[in-house]
Amino acid sequence: MTGERRKFRREGADTRRQALVMATLDLIVEQGVRGATVRAIAERADVTQGLIRHYFSTKDELVQEAYLAHMAGLTEQTFAGVAERETARERLAALVVASVTPPVVDSASVGLWAGFLNHVRQDARMRAVHAQTYHDFRDRLERLIVGALEEAGRGPDAGQARRLAIACNGVIDGLWLEGGALPEAFGPDELTGIALAAVGAILQLDLEEAAKT
Amino acid sequence: MTGERRKFRREGADTRRQALVMATLDLIVEQGVRGATVRAIAERADVTQGLIRHYFSTKDELVQEAYLAHMAGLTEQTFAGVAERETARERLAALVVASVTPPVVDSASVGLWAGFLNHVRQDARMRAVHAQTYHDFRDRLERLIVGALEEAGRGPDAGQARRLAIACNGVIDGLWLEGGALPEAFGPDELTGIALAAVGAILQLDLEEAAKT
DNA sequence: GTCGTAATTATGCAAGCGTATAATTGTTCG
DNA sequence: CGAACAATTATACGCTTGCATAATTACGAC
CATH class of the missing domain: 1.10.357.10 (Tetracycline Repressor, domain 2)
Incomplete structure (x- = not known):
């Protein structure tokens, strides 16, 4: 079989941005600024890391x-x-x-x-x-x-x-x-x-x- | 010629530890915790990074x-x-x-x-x-x-x-x-x-x- | 002196970082 | 139904990080 590419749902920009922000805050709380890496934030928000760059240029x-x-x-x-x-x-x-x-x-x-x-x-x-x-x-x-x-x-x-x-x-x-x-x-x-x-x-x-x- | 290995002076443990601590504080002040990397601290204290491990196990x-x-x-x-x-x-x-x-x-x-x-x-x-x-x-x-x-x-x-x-x-x-x-x-x-x-x-x-x- | 040893340097590694870019896929609209 | 487009995934690159380990060297003891 072909590799199973991850399924996803499209969301509005506001929803996703907010979810990413919340994930960031959660991670800083739990693990300090150090733990809030791009990858960890993406995982917490249940998206892949590339998406962060799509909504935030940095x-x-x-x-x-x-x-x-x-x-x-x-x-x-x-x-x-x-x-x-x-x-x-x-x-x-x-x-x-x-x-x-x-x-x-x-x-x-x-x-x-x-x-x-x-x-x-x-x-x-x-x-x-x-x-x-x-x-x-x-x-x-x-x-x-x-x-x-x-x-x-x-x-x-x-x-x-x-x-x-x-x-x-x-x-x-x-x-x-x-x-x-x-x-x-x-x-x-x-x-x-x-x-x-x-x-x-x-x-x-x-x-x-x-x-x- | 052979590579020029860095000259150094031996210092007492207290002196070195204190110098490393001061370098750490300086760097955190100037660049935040992020900037206080092992390499930067060593450079600031004018030693090589290996020495840090010699005085602090982590x-x-x-x-x-x-x-x-x-x-x-x-x-x-x-x-x-x-x-x-x-x-x-x-x-x-x-x-x-x-x-x-x-x-x-x-x-x-x-x-x-x-x-x-x-x-x-x-x-x-x-x-x-x-x-x-x-x-x-x-x-x-x-x-x-x-x-x-x-x-x-x-x-x-x-x-x-x-x-x-x-x-x-x-x-x-x-x-x-x-x-x-x-x-x-x-x-x-x-x-x-x-x-x-x-x-x-x-x-x-x-x-x-x-x-x- | 020279010798031993602890202090120091040098080098390397594996993991994780932020960022870039191309390939896919869900959704909307005619 | 199909085409167009934005949202999303996938993959990879170059750098930096903390840590380890082996090779050197300054310095005190005798």
Whole structure:
């Protein structure tokens, strides 16, 4: 008989690109950037390696798209459910809680982020994505902070608002990092309480009360 | 004539191992983990690649030692000069300032740390180093915090001390991370002021005053 | 001195990498 | 039903990688 050539189904470009991106992220999570080879990605996505070149002209392009997808997903997960809260203070508290709770706090997620950081430092386009993701998140956080402070009758000026947002963002990121990188070091819900207390102290707002809603 | 075999000098084991570790760190900084190949490391250390195998039975062993060296250096840099301060509050302020100032805050340093994180997630021994480094730093921070609070007439209980240390560590780490990963996003000394204010707010201590000493 | 030995170099290998290109095959449209 | 075309597979090339092993050489002991 003739050699059995592999059967396949044609898929739309979007479907395939997304599948390849997901396969890339999975592999980086499981085996680090090292393990995310073109061949392994193709196998995971159940296609042959040549197809990757058909959708991404280079591997770096695929990695870049994977990074974008991961960061967008992270921001989305963090802000999911925030807008539904009634008061600004409750929205802020909800954001803080979400930031230090699974699925946002997650070993794989932090590992993924760290794995990308070196690409970020070397590739200009990835650096742009990084900067935008960071500023995006911080701006949204700053708006929540300003809202909560105004609600409490004390609206900060622009400089204060910026500094408070940077500080709160620092706490959130730091705890996110530690919770993900060293999961067994903290009790369940411990980070939640600490994050609310710390951000609350910086802003002089009682967030622990607001989080109970 | 016969081929010119390379001249060399014999060095002690410690010297060579240290040189190889330094070369590894340099390369990871400059080109990411990807660029730190056995051949590149050897060239940087001005030896041939076979010598690496003579001192480290595997490349991972070298990487692990490099990680250890980097983390130890980071902690040392951060605490340098802290002990000299007079009061506990000044010591705490000095630590906070050092944590968000070069050379501790540094793009290369953060990149190095991130590059290692994936190894940490996969190698048990590196995970142990990571956990110990983290707890070591946090314990020292906690002692400074307790000292400063007692100095102010309010000694926290063990649970409070732990939570405060985690929170302050979070701010410090978060700002360290952001300062290193996105240097151009902050003005000079901006992080210093924010870090002092944030940690001060969490502990309800005036650290900005104490930092001026 | 010269001799032994550990440090160092030199060379090679098998595996894996990303990329290129040609051959096939599923799908769509008239 | 068949032709055209894009999606997909198959294969191969050149390079780099980490690791192994044998040949050399600097240096201290006696």
